[in-house]
Amino acid sequence: MTKPFFILASSSPRRLSLLADLGVTPDKVMAADADETPEKGELPRQQAQRLALMKLKAVLNDCDPKAIVLAADTVVGCGRRILPKAETPEDVRNFLRLLSGRRHHVYTAVAMRTGEGKFLQRIADSIVTFARLMPSDIEAYVLCGEGIGKAGGYAIQGRAAAFIRFISGSYSNIVGLPLYEVARMLRHSGYPL
Numbered sequence: 079m080t081k082p083f084f085i086l087a088s089s090s091p092r093r094l095s096l097l098a099d100l101g102v103t104p105d106k107v108m109a110a111d112a113d114e115t116p117e118k119g120e121l122p123r124q125q126a127q128r129l130a131l132m133k134l135k136a137v138l139n140d141c142d143p144k145a146i147v148l149a150a151d152t153v154v155g156c157g158r159r160i161l162p163k164a165e166t167p168e169d170v171r172n173f174l175r176l177l178s179g180r181r182h183h184v185y186t187a188v189a190m191r192t193g194e195g196k197f198l199q200r201i202a203d204s205i206v207t208f209a210r211l212m213p214s215d216i217e218a219y220v221l222c223g224e225g226i227g228k229a230g231g232y233a234i235q236g237r238a239a240a241f242i243r244f245i246s247g248s249y250s251n252i253v254g255l256p257l258y259e260v261a262r263m264l265r266h267s268g269y270p271l
Contacts, residue, residue: 122155154230164231173231202256204247
């Protein structure tokens with residue numbers, strides 16, 4: 079059986095690495111830009127779903143209509159508050175202070191267009207509980223630079239793993255792509271795993 083042409087609408091190295099864990103190598107990778115500013119009153123889960131679909135639609139005009147196209151978006155939510163990608167060390171510092179000793183949700187929404195033109199969407203919700211962080215923990219993490227560009231200001235697959243007391247749900251979701259959901263979507267669209 080010939081594998082369908084598969085496009086990943088994300089330039090995230092973490093998503094490429096996670097797909098490789100499934101034995102999947104995209105035939106093409108396309109950066110999908112979207113304005114990630116939350117809409118008024120938007121909750122974290124809703125934002126992840128909206129942005130994943132927006133990213134998918136942003137690349138479709140440049141894709142073969144028979145290709146499978148996958149897009150995703152990860153949003154960290156602390157209560158009703160959306161914690162965006164940290165852009166500065168001060169963002170990382172503020173996010174870690176907020177998350178210290180608390181639980182929060184990590185939502186990754188996945189949107190796919192199958193080779194038959196159907197649209198599929200899934201969302202994964204993982205709960206992460208941070209230990210209470212000392213100011214020195216936060217400053218050391220800020221200095222390492224790992225949290226810049228990461229939703230919520232931390233990367234669970236790096237040094238921040240030492241802060242995590244408890245996880246409920248998918249680990250791969252927290253990294254940036256819920257593999258269980260993606261594998262089911264790929265199989266449903268005729269992509270052999």
